[in-house]
Amino acid sequence: MTTGSRASLERRSPTFAIPALLAFAGLCVLLTSLRLTELLPLNLWWSALIAPDTTHVGQLLFHHSALPRVAVSIVAGAALGLAGAIFQQTLRNPLAEPATVGTAAGANLALGTAAILAPFLLETGRELVAIGGGALATAAVILIAWRRHLSPVLLVLAGLVVSLVCGSASALLVVLDRDYMTELFIWQTGSLIQNGTAVATNLSVKLLIGFALATSLIRPMRILELDDESTRSLGFSPAVLRLAGLAVAVWLSAAVVAAVGVIGFVGLAAPHIAGALGARTFTRRMVAASAGGALLLWFTDQLVQVLPLSEEVPTGTATALIGAPLLLLLLPRMRAIMPTQGGTDIASPRHVIGWWMPFAATATIAVTIALSLFFARGIDGWHWASAAELATFLPLRLPRALVALSGGAILAVSGTLIQRMTGNPMASPEVLGISSGAAIGIILLFLIGIQLDRTNMILAAAAGALLTLGAIVLMAARASFSPDHILLAGISLSAIGTGLAALVLASGDPRIDFLLAWLSGSNYRATLSDAATAGCILLVTLAGSPLMARWLEILPLGQATSISLGIPLKTVRLSILLAAGLCAAAATVFVGPLSFVGLIAPRAADYLGYHRPLPQLFVSAFLGGVTMAVADWLSRTIIFPWQVPVGLLVALVGGPFFLWQIAKRR
Structure with a gap:
């Protein structure tokens, strides 16, 4: 990225940047003062800070x-x-941050694993464990994207998948050892509750060291604004410079995770807020992003303490509810820097479709369903079900298998439609927040007190998904549907949905058990009626897809080409978005807001050589459906007699395979 293109992200005039930051700081101070004066009168603050009275509870709480x-x-x-x-x-890369490059999720997984396998490490080497996990995850992302010269699209795609796999593994640890891990899990979501000054002091020292290291790298970081050839001509190695910068960033991120858990969204939002407020150079962005991140987390933490909930929401989760709307507000001020078209980053040969392929696909689906119904794990180990067992368990297994098959295929179709419409290989119902929007609709239905039957859930999910799509379209239209704007808008809306879900789960409502299982990607309660409904939706979707084939063929070529070929862009985009949104909403109702299938299945079909719209759509539907069905079977057998939410297992099984597919392509 050149200096000019970087500067184009930012506002020409920074005149209101300092007043805006000062106003936000004043609001934080006001909230803090209101909170602390309730705990301790103002005239006792100084004495409580310097030498608290050990007999005065208020002073002790204030000080410690x-x-x-x-x-x-x-x-x-x-x-x-x-x-x-x-x-x-x-x-x-404007989307790079501790979460999108896997650092936070890797550090989190390392801490969770250490808590089970080597808990003594958390007493003496917590930071080293976190740094090791974060470094390994980030290294995996960098290695995958290295062959493509750290392509922004491929880098974030790999980062999202690595983060998803690590996050799912962390959640699985909680499922496997719920009593022991629940407290750690709550802490890992970003709880800032303190019982002394040690954490603040330790983290302050690390921040000062990190800032000093970053300051020493200012000139090398500015050189990286040039392309790699220009950097080499100046006598510098781009790889060495990147590794130096990444080392500092990973260390800072892992130190925060080790100290307070995973804090979401701040690392993404703060630099963009700094840029939109007028920070043009890397030095100014570095300072402004640090100040913006501090104010954002400070304000959010004070806000969560005054929410009228029975249990306090972890600050790391609630940060998204503040940072995401702020980033959405500033999004129109940013200009596109990533390519607006070019649906894939990785070339692959075209695949010739044989007459035998539909029969092979049908046979594969049949074998998958048979395996799910007849082969299981019981008290005596793995075995084929007897007639008596089949009579007992068939009414439970068959609906789950069919719902998983149909739900995965519907999500894959939705992802394919979105990716081809935007020409963006990272676009999917999960990444763009469509699944989260559908989940928000159902959560609001839950809060209102309306019965959560399938009809109401489908209507609420469709409304939430379409509203989310509408918001993304309105924001992205101002930037000619550039990939970075669409992704930032989608990530922001998805973060809002995650934050709202966390608020509900922290409310203490006794009905949240069903909602928690559903949000994890569960089809435990699937019925034959659900299976029939999901199957009908899938058949209607596949039958109607040929009507959009010409649009899906032309749209990835770009806006100018589409218009020259007579495509009415607004009507076509709206039609495809409606179809994709309704598909995502329907799948979300049946299998929860799963992350992975809608993103990965279309890419897998493309990597296998199916580039034309209809072949890619049908193959991705096949891959998504089979993946979900196999994951459902594994979810109820792999740790028998317990069960794993199928959404977690999809990520754990499919993620590494997808990363391997990316890594082996040149």
């Missing part, structure tokens, strides 16, 4: 809990903002 919490929120937010700015500058 309230003030350290404020300090940790400021320091952790600044560290994440700085790390995000370094990631984006180093990788020349």
